[in-house]
Amino acid sequence: MASKAGSKASSGQGAAAKKGGTKKPKGKQSGKGKGAQAAPLFPVREDEKPWTTAEIEELRQELENDVRRALNDLKTAEEDLQGLIWDAGDGSGDDQADAGAKTYEREQELSLANISRDKLEQVRHALDRLADGTYGVCEICGQAIGKFRLQAAPRATLCRSCKEKTERG
Numbered sequence: 228m229a230s231k232a233g234s235k236a237s238s239g240q241g242a243a244a245k246k247g248g249t250k251k252p253k254g255k256q257s258g259k260g261k262g263a264q265a266a267p268l269f270p271v272r273e274d275e276k277p278w279t280t281a282e283i284e285e286l287r288q289e290l291e292n293d294v295r296r297a298l299n300d301l302k303t304a305e306e307d308l309q310g311l312i313w314d315a316g317d318g319s320g321d322d323q324a325d326a327g328a329k330t331y332e333r334e335q336e337l338s339l340a341n342i343s344r345d346k347l348e349q350v351r352h353a354l355d356r357l358a359d360g361t362y363g364v365c366e367i368c369g370q371a372i373g374k375f376r377l378q379a380a381p382r383a384t385l386c387r388s389c390k391e392k393t394e395r396g
């Protein structure tokens with residue numbers, strides 16, 4: 228799909244002190260060809276079963292759909308916004324109320340665009356984490372976020388307790 232070359236290569240290499248992650252045994256792994264291969268790269272909580280590649284694949288697809296959706300929303304919002312800006316140009320005859328409504332509308336579109344942009348950012352971040360093998364690790368405490376939680380919220384980057392802490396401020 229249309230993968231725009233990521234504008235900012237945020238992952239500076241300094242932090243990439245490898246934890247032995249990059250090695251991928253590409254050779255034959257004497258798997259029994261049972262289909263449900265384990266994907267041990269990604270952590271789970273103690274009471275959860277390891278991820279299977281199928282489950283990871285499902286999450287990836289969900290995230291990729293999210294990217295498409297967010298891009299679409301963003302495009303729509305930006306086009307609407309553009310229209311509103313053009314509109315504002317020839318609004319000489321508008322009365323006060325009209326002008327107010329247009330400002331309001333523009334603010335709505337702006338915040339929609341911002342929401343889509345944030346979402347896009349988060350989804351891309353999740354996909355990056357899938358790609359570099361850090362997916363599923365809480366970005367604050369380093370524990371497993373948990374399969375259950377990720378399947379409900381594939382973009383999550385924090386475990387539940389860290390998330391709750393940040394929300395409490």
Ligand SMILES: [Zn+2]
Pocket residue numbers: 365366367368369370385386387388389390
């Ligand atoms: Zn945590």
